[in-house]
Structures are given as C-alpha cells and as structure tokens.
Amino acid sequence: MAGRGVLLTVLVVFVLAGLVASLPLRDVIQQVTDGVRVDGSVEQFAHALLGAEKQFESFIKEFGKVYHTVEEYEHRFKVFKSNLLRALKHQALDPTASHGVTMFSDLTEEEFATQYLGLKRPSALSTAPTAEPLPTGDLPPSFDWREKGAVGPVKNQGSCGSCWAFSTTGAVEGAHFLATGKLLSLSEQQLVDCDHQCDPEEAQACDAGCGGGLMTNAYKYVEEAGGLELESDYPYKGRDGKCQFNPNKVAAKVSNFTNIPIDEDQVAAYLIKSGPLAIGINAEFMQTYVAGVSCPIFCNKRNLDHGVLLVGYAEHGFAPARLAYKPYWIIKNSWGPMWGDKGYYKICRGHGECGLNTMVSAVAANVDV
Ligand SMILES: *[C@@H]1O[C@H](CO)[C@@H](O)[C@H](O)[C@H]1NC(C)=O
Numbered sequence: 001m002a003g004r005g006v007l008l009t010v011l012v013v014f015v016l017a018g019l020v021a022s023l024p025l026r027d028v029i030q031q032v033t034d035g036v037r038v039d040g041s042v043e044q045f046a047h048a049l050l051g052a053e054k055q056f057e058s059f060i061k062e063f064g065k066v067y068h069t070v071e072e073y074e075h076r077f078k079v080f081k082s083n084l085l086r087a088l089k090h091q092a093l094d095p096t097a098s099h100g101v102t103m104f105s106d107l108t109e110e111e112f113a114t115q116y117l118g119l120k121r122p123s124a125l126s127t128a129p130t131a132e133p134l135p136t137g138d139l140p141p142s143f144d145w146r147e148k149g150a151v152g153p154v155k156n157q158g159s160c161g162s163c164w165a166f167s168t169t170g171a172v173e174g175a176h177f178l179a180t181g182k183l184l185s186l187s188e189q190q191l192v193d194c195d196h197q198c199d200p201e202e203a204q205a206c207d208a209g210c211g212g213g214l215m216t217n218a219y220k221y222v223e224e225a226g227g228l229e230l231e232s233d234y235p236y237k238g239r240d241g242k243c244q245f246n247p248n249k250v251a252a253k254v255s256n257f258t259n260i261p262i263d264e265d266q267v268a269a270y271l272i273k274s275g276p277l278a279i280g281i282n283a284e285f286m287q288t289y290v291a292g293v294s295c296p297i298f299c300n301k302r303n304l305d306h307g308v309l310l311v312g313y314a315e316h317g318f319a320p321a322r323l324a325y326k327p328y329w330i331i332k333n334s335w336g337p338m339w340g341d342k343g344y345y346k347i348c349r350g351h352g353e354c355g356l357n358t359m360v361s362a363v364a365a366n367v368d369v
Contacts, residue, residue, distance in 0.1 A: 052081050055101060063103045063338075076106040083107075087288040090296075094285055096326060096348070097292035103338060104287045112287050116335060118161025118212040119280050119307045120205045131258040131362065134273060136265040143268070144312035144330060145276050150177040151311050152185050154343030156336035158238030160210035165191035166334035167278040167307035168218040172228060174275035174309075175365040176252040184251055187234035194243035195221035209240040215278035215307055219257040219363050227253040227366075255366035262357045264350055268313060270362050276311045276332070280304035280359030281347075286333070289340050293328045295348035301355035308333050310360070313349055329356065 056077050059065065067073040083105045090099040104112050145151050152173055157166055165188035177183045192209040197217040199205035207213030207221065222228055227250030234244065260270045260277065271277050283306035285296050312330040327349045337343040347353050 049081060049084065052084060053077070055084070056080050059101055059105055065106060079108055080106050083288065090285055090288045093298060094294055094296040097285070097294040097346075098290040099285070099288040100290045102288060102290065102340075103335075107287075109287070113305060114161060115159040116157065116161070116163075117283055117306045118157075118163045118210070119305050120164070120199075120207075120212040120214050121280070121304045129258065130261055131270065133261060133263075133266055134269040136269050139265065139268050139272070142312070142314040143272055144314070145174060145271075146311055146330075149183055150174045150275055151309075151332060152183055154332060154337045155188070155236070155334050157188070157334040158236075160192070160238045160240075161212045162188060162192050162210055162238070163334055164207070164213035164215055164218060164307040165189075165195075167309050168215045168222070169228065169231075170309035170311075170332060170334075171215065171276055171278040171361070171363045172219075172222065172252055172254060172365065174311075175254075175363045176367075178275045179365040179367045185231040186228040186252055187231050187236070189236045189241070190229050190234045190243075190245055191218050191221070192237075193241045194225065194245045197221040197224075210238075211240075213307075215280075216257065216259070216361050219254050219361070222254045223256075226250055253366035253368075255364050257361055257363040260360040260362055262352070262360075264352070264357050267310070267357055267360050270360070271310060271312070274362035274364065276309050278361050278363070279308060279310050279331075279356055281306050281308055281331070281356045282354040284354070286340070286345060289345060291341055293326050293346045293348055295326055295328075295351070295353060299354040301352055301358065304355050304359055308345070310356075311344075331356075 059080065067076055084101070087099040087101070104116065107115070151170070155166055157163055168191060169186040169188050173184055173186055191207070191213070195207045195213065195218055197207050197220050199214060199217055205214060205217070207217045225245060226247050229246065229249045230251045233249045233251075260267055267277065282300055282303040284299055284303070285294050286306065309332040310329060311332050313328065314330065315327050328346045329349050331345040331347060333340060333343055333345050335343065347356060352358070
C-alpha cells in the first residue's frame with residue numbers, strides 16, 4: 001500500500017510538473033499568489049521560482065559564470081528557471097537521488113547534449129562478438145576499483161562532446177594498471193585529434209573529436225596506431241585540432257577488447273576480472289543530478305548518449321526509508337570533481353537503468369611497451 005501511495009504521489013507531482021513547465025512562468029506565479037490552487041506540489045514549484053533570482057545569483061557566483069550583455073543574462077536566467085522546474089520533475093521521477101542546481105543549470109537540454117555528451121549511438125544494437133559468460137556465484141557484495149588504485153582523478157571534458165575519449169582512456173588506464181601495477185594518466189586529446197575510426201557495422205558512426213565517438217572504435221584506433229601517449233605529453237585542449245601523435249611517446253598499448261553481455265551480474269564479474277569498464281548510458285538525469293542513488297522511474301534504455309566509466313558497485317545506497325536501500329553502480333564521469341558526487345554518479349543496479357548494461361566493453365593492455 002505504501003508503495004502504491006508513493007507511486008501515486010510521484011505521478012501526481014509529475015503530471016503537475018509537466019503542466020507547470022508548459023505554462024509561461026508569470027502565469028504559474030500568478031496562479032499561486034492568487035491562491036487559485038493551494039497544493040503542496042504547486043507551492044513547491046512556485047517557491048522554487050519565486051526564489052529563482054537569488055538562486056541564479058548564487059549559481060553565477062558559485063560557478064564563476066560571466067554573461068556579457070543584459071540580453072544574455074536575461075536569456076540565461078530564463079533557461080535557469082526552466083531548469084529549476086526540470087530538476088523538480090527529475091526529483092519526482094527519481095526520488096532516491098537529489099536533483100537541483102548544477103554547473104549546467106544555464107544550458108538548454110540541446111546545448112547540454114552537444115557540449116557535454118558525445119556518444120555516437122549506433123542505430124542498432126551491436127552484433128559484434130560478446131564475451132563468454134563468467135561464473136557469477138560468488139561475486140563480492142561490493143567492489144570498488146578506486147580503492148585498489150586503478151582509477152585516476154576525475155577529469156573534465158569541458159564543452160566538447162568527447163566523453164567517449166575519457167571513457168576510453170579511463171578503461172585503458174585501468175587495464176594498464178591491472179597489467180603493470182602502474183596507474184598512468186593517458187591522452188584524450190590524442191583520440192580527439194587523431195582517431196577517425198568508424199564502427200565496422202555502421203559506416204556513419206565514426207569518431208569525430210568534439211563531435212562524438214564510440215569507445216570500441218577508439219580501442220581499435222589505439223590498437224592500430226600503436227598506443228596512447230601520456231596526458232602530460234599530449235595535454236587536453238577541449239577542442240578539435242590537428243593530430244600530433246608521436247609514436248615514440250607511446251605509454252600504453254591495447255592488445256584486445258570485447259563487448260560484455262547485458263546481464264548485470266556478468267557486468268559485475270567482468271568489472272572484477274578486466275578492470276574499469278567503458279559503458280554507454282542515457283544521461284537524461286545527469287544534468288540535474290546532485291547526489292544520492294539515481295533510480296529514475298522512467299529512463300529510456302535505448303537513448304544512450306554519454307560514455308562513462310564503470311568503476312565499482314556497492315550494496316546499500318541511502319534512500320528514504322519507504323523506498324528501501326538500493327544496490328548501486330559507481331560511475332566515473334568526465335565533468336570535473338565539482339559535478340555530482342565528487343565527479344561520480346551513483347545509479348541503481350539490477351534494472352538496466354538508463355540502458356547502462358547495453359553498451360559495455362572491456363579492454364586488455366599489451367604490456368610489452
Ligand atoms: C584478451 O585476450 C586474452 C587472451 O586471449 C583473453 O584471456 C582476455 O579475456 C581478453 N580480454 C579482453 C578484455 O577481451
């Protein structure tokens with residue numbers, strides 16, 4: 001019964017959120033101040049909007065935003081307000097996480113997608129060979145590659161759709177660590193500038209720097225080019241440039257890679273066996289994510305638009321008591337340490353949430369560098 005109650009509340013809030021979001025802001029405020037509807041949810045929305053200017057000012061301060069003209073300020077404030085409503089909608093749909101103001105709160109959904117995502121989604125699910133299933137009988141209840149030293153600090157892709165390059169370097173850094181015990185920081189800019197590999201099954205899905213790419217394409221490129229340089233030798237610029245790869249500076253090599261079965265226990269078993277795994281995910285709830293375990297009620301599993309790195313999982317995520325504790329995955333993102341949970345995203349495990357289990361790959365390092 002309690003479960004149904006929660007669901008009903010959530011649905012009501014969602015419907016209201018949709019309604020409110022589709023109304024001009026002035027009307028919303030008017031309706032509420034006029035006392036036409038006194039309802040918890042509408043009050044909540046109205047409150048969010050009435051405090052919006054203050055929130056916008058502290059957002060500008062916190063994230064060092066600069067708007068050069070009054071028009072730009074006004075435009076960004078409008079976008080900010082609609083993102084406040086969107087965060088409330090996400091909160092209603094995803095009650096075990098916190099959604100609110102993030103560094104992306106002055107960007108429209110479209111701007112956000114072109115500037116901060118960048119996974120080239122193949123139109124059909126890959127038919128490429130998938131790894132053999134592993135035994136999953138005695139998976140540990142939790143596992144975290146960060147504790148074992150296989151994961152470097154969170155990086156920042158900036159406003160460039162190069163998530164796929166960060167997902168790739170993260171996986172290769174992990175594989176190299178597993179093979180050698182040494183954690184390197186590898187070059188994303190090399191991938192952005194030099195990797196134009198296309199998906200063997202889909203000629204249009206080619207790696208294109210800030211215009212997007214795919215991790216499995218990138219592994220293939222690294223294999224063929226001979227390896228990746230260090231971050232310090234080929235530093236990140238966050239924009240497309242001319243390839244300056246120097247084969248004499250290769251620091252890590254790839255020997256082989258494979259797709260992983262969609263079963264989430266298989267994903268866990270391969271995570272433990274092969275190191276951090278590159279995955280694709282639908283990032284819809286990430287623009288407003290602040291903390292907690294994200295477990296959206298609706299998140300399109302096919303709409304993969306972001307490449308990230310799976311580094312671990314844990315048994316119990318904090319959630320309001322009525323919704324119980326949730327096992328979750330730990331995902332390293334590439335939006336800097338200021339975003340989310342110190343740069344990480346926690347998303348619930350066992351439901352194929354946001355398609356996170358549908359584009360998983362593992363890579364192995366070639367150690368005779
Ligand atoms: C790479 O190849 C080795 C040897 O064939 C195999 O054992 C391993 O599972 C492969 N790793 C990946 C990530 O494909």
